[in-house]
Amino acid sequence: MSTGALQSKRVSPAERREWWLFLLLVGPNILLFAIFTYWPLLYNGYLSFVRWDMLAPVKMWVGLDNYRFLFSQPEFQLILFNTFYFTIASVLLTIVLGLLMALLLNQSLRGRNAVRSIVFSPVMLSGAAIGIVWIYIFDPRYGLIDALLGFIGLNSPNWLLDGAWAMPAVIIVHVWKTIGYAVVIYLAGLQAIPRELYEAVVVDGGGAWSRFRAVTLPGLSPVVFFLVLTTVLTSFQSFDIIKVMTNGGPVNATTTLVFYLYEEGFVAFNAGRAGVASVLLFGLMFAFTLVQMRYEDRSVHYA
Amino acid sequence: MLEKTISRRTLLKGMTVSAGVFALAACAAPVAPSAAPAGGAAAPAQTPVTVLLWSSFTGKNGETETELVKRFNESQSDVVIDYQFQGNYEETAQKVTAALQAGTAPDVSLLSDVWWFKFYLNRALLPLDDLLNAQGVDVNDYQDSLINEGVRKGVHYWIPFARSTPLFYYNKEKWAAAGLPDRGPETWDEFMEWAPNLAEMEGEEMKTAAFSHPDGASYIAWLFQPVTWQWGGKYSDPDFTMHMTDELTVAAGQFYKDTVHTYKWARPSKDVQADFIGGLTAAAMMSTGSMGGIKANATFEFGTAFLPKKDHFGCCTGGAGLAILSRTPAEKQSAAMQYIAYASSPESTAFWSQNTGYMPVRKSALELPDMKAYFDAFPQFKTAVDQLPLTQPQDSARVFVPNGDQIIGKGLERITVQAEEVATVFAEVQATLESEAQPVVEALRAVEG
Structure with missing residues (x-):
């Protein structure tokens, strides 16, 4: 058909129809992305250079003022630190604990299916509702954790009102909420590892550790890659639990980049500063994704 | 060959998808403020004016406000209040801000002590004195510290409703x-x-x-x-x-x-x-x-x-008051004020405050028999009201x-x-x-x- 098109200058009706079909199929998707992804992205970039309270008819162009302001804020370093603290801790805990739980739930134990459902259930609950419940669990005077620590003669820290404990508290809740998802993905990955590989290790005289190190871990590497990517991206953007449990506090102890974006944008109505924060967040996630993609080629084994 | 691939069904499916996309796009695009179908010159005189009210109360307070709106709608046939809950004070202010951008703002909104001024500064609030006069509202009957908070340059912009101390x-x-x-x-x-x-x-x-x-x-x-x-x-x-x-x-x-x-x-x-x-x-x-x-x-x-x-x-x-957005069409402005006058009337504020603990915003409300009876039954509330003039x-x-x-x-x-x-x-x-x-x-x- 392409030779035909070359021969005659006029586009054949058939080819035109194919072109229309292509537009019909691709158009809606492109349109959706353009309206809801690319346009907001560009517009947000523009907003980061203006001073605007989201109401005034005029947006005042201030150049790099918003960027200078953010980088000169003493809290800004803390906010970046908090963002990485929250993300790295959440991802490590989810990846490692999720794997351990998945290995456990992969054994043929009694009640395994019930436990699998229970582990997964927090994933489906609303972060706001979970946050409220955990506020009570963390209460240092009548909370569940205080009661448990009481058995071993310890006093509960004042989780949510202590600058050092508030971040661990929200990380615990975030991991508790998201770990079920990791477990399910791990379990699916474990099912996909061929049994013969384990048998081969046994034949070679390897024990449980060798089976794990030589077969399970390499076999799971695409799953780990996928989980790291998704949990990093969701942790970077995690908002609901922080909003409900600590509101970024005490003072700024749990203020991450996303929370700062919300505060500047929708509490202080500073479109410019919120714009800078989201440009930064976008840059960080973009850079991370690029690094990940490169790394994937080298060390992920697809079966 | 192609004629066969695009059957009528696939084409229809494609069109449905595209239509869906356009419907979605319409959500993001500015939508013209709902033109008043009623109250216009062409409409029959009988048709009531619909006024959109945004507010922020949940639980017992939300039930009480719903009841207040219901009583207002039943008390007369000229105005219908369309009452919409928008979240807490902050969320309401956020939504009013977004709605002003999109041209879908309500006619009347509850705005809290820290929010109304921002809208005033952007000339988004209507000066209320003419409307207050037209409704025969006695501004001096409001608790002074409450009503004066909503005054700029001698003009009223913000009428006390759910005020607290x-x-x-x-x-x-x-x-x-x-x-x-x-x-x-x-x-x-x-x-x-x-x-x-x-x-x-x-x-x-x-x-x-x-x-x-x-x-x-x-x-x-x-x-x-x-x-x-x-x-x-x-x-x-x-x-x-x-x-x-x-x-x-x-x-x-x-x-x-x-x-x-x-x-x-x-x-x-x-x-x-x-x-x-x-x-x-x-x-x-x-x-x-x-x-x-x-x-x-x-x-x-x-x-x-x-x-x-x-x-x-x-x-x-502290607390919140009611304001009329300046983009409210002229024919709805007096209807909007009619509701504000009703909601902050001595009888309404007595009902509202007894059910919520917010302050009665009118001086004469304190003299109503059921308010006096309530003070006797619940002296803790009277203390709050006694403190109000201070x-x-x-x-x-x-x-x-x-x-x-x-x-x-x-x-x-x-x-x-x-x-x-x-x-x-x-x-x-x-x-x-x-x-x-x-x-x-x-x-x-x-x-x-």
């Missing part, structure tokens, strides 16, 4: 156990003597605090406002000159810090109201708007009192500076939670307030001259 609450059982008289402390010095007997220790841990401080998110900057006045300090002047670093303001901050870190009979709390109801704090300053919830849930007798004095008495107002509007730093409430609130958290040096923290807060106030000062000059 801080109030001193105490647990009568704990009071009796500590051998204290059944009343609130006259002064903070008196409370200093009482407090050590009220705090109950369990080893190293304080089981019951004598007093509790909320966090920034629970408006500590609102409750600390009167304390600055009691000490003779203030956050700021009306012209945005900041006074956080004044000696007396710092002294008030030092007192708050000492209650937690030196005297150790007060503590910061995530939820002061829950602590009070649960008996974990013997006393606290809370909003009058919390009274309904406390009354419903406390298993002990509680008392209320005026705020304690230091060198002066001081108490501020209140004053808050300082501009908290209510008019963008995010001023949270800037001061975080400073207070640094003092009460993290025991930082008061003078240092307040100096930083002052610097932030000054730079954040700058755009407001400029905008104000443009709007008010």
Whole structure:
């Protein structure tokens, strides 16, 4: 058909129809992305250079003022630190604990299916509702954790009102909420590892550790890659639990980049500063994704 | 070949998908304000005008407001209020902001003490005096400190509706156990003597605090406002000159810090109201708007009192009022005012305040028989109303500076939670307030001259 098109200058009706079909199929998707992804992205970039309270008819162009302001804020370093603290801790805990739980739930134990459902259930609950419940669990005077620590003669820290404990508290809740998802993905990955590989290790005289190190871990590497990517991206953007449990506090102890974006944008109505924060967040996630993609080629084994 | 691939069905499917996309796109695109189908010249005179009302109450307060709207709609046939809940004060303000951009703003919105001014500054609120006059509303019958807060350059923009003040609450059982008289402390010095007997220790841990401080998110900057006045300090002047670093303001901050870190009979709390109801704090300053919830849930007798004095008495107002958006079409403006007049009428405010604990905003409401009967049955509420004439509007730093409430609130958290040096923290807060106030000062000059 392409030779035909070359021969005659006029586009054949058939080819035109194919072109229309292509537009019909691709158009809606492109349109959706353009309206809801690319346009907001560009517009947000523009907003980061203006001073605007989201109401005034005029947006005042201030150049790099918003960027200078953010980088000169003493809290800004803390906010970046908090963002990485929250993300790295959440991802490590989810990846490692999720794997351990998945290995456990992969054994043929009694009640395994019930436990699998229970582990997964927090994933489906609303972060706001979970946050409220955990506020009570963390209460240092009548909370569940205080009661448990009481058995071993310890006093509960004042989780949510202590600058050092508030971040661990929200990380615990975030991991508790998201770990079920990791477990399910791990379990699916474990099912996909061929049994013969384990048998081969046994034949070679390897024990449980060798089976794990030589077969399970390499076999799971695409799953780990996928989980790291998704949990990093969701942790970077995690908002609901922080909003409900600590509101970024005490003072700024749990203020991450996303929370700062919300505060500047929708509490202080500073479109410019919120714009800078989201440009930064976008840059960080973009850079991370690029690094990940490169790394994937080298060390992920697809079966 | 292609004729076969695009059957009519696939084509229809494709069109449906595209249509869906356009429908989605329409959501994001500015939508023209719903043109008044009623009330226009062409419409028959019988058709009522529909007024869109946005508001922020849940639970008992939300039910009461719904009832108020229902009564209004049933009381006459010219105006129908379309009442829509929009989330808390902050969320409502966020949605009004977004809706103004999209041209879908409501006609009337509830706006809280820290939000209405932002809309005023952007000329988004309608001057109300002509409409008030047309409805025959007696402006002088509103509680002065409440109605005057919504006045700029002699013009009314913001009519009091769900207004509250801080109030001193105490647990009568704990009071009796500590051998204290059944009343609130006259002064903070008196409370200093009482407090050590009220705090109950369990080893190293304080089981019951004598007093509790909320966090920034629970408006500590609102409750600390009167304390600055009691000490003779203030956050700021009306012209945005900041006074956080004044000696007396710092002294008030030092007192708050000492209650937690030196005297150790007060503590910061995530939820002061829950602590009070649960008996974990013997006393606290809370909003009058919390009274309904406390009354419903406390298993002990509680008392209320005026705020304690230091060198002066001081108490501020708070809560929310109603405003008409300036884009409201002319034919809806008087209908909108008709509802505002109804909702803040003496009878309505009596009904509203008895069910919520918010203040009756009209002086004459206090003389109504059912209001008097309510005062007799529930003297704790009468205390709040008696304190009302002594209140004053808050300082501009908290209510008019963008995010001023949270800037001061975080400073207070640094003092009460993290025991930082008061003078240092307040100096930083002052610097932030000054730079954040700058755009407001400029905008104000443009709007008010």
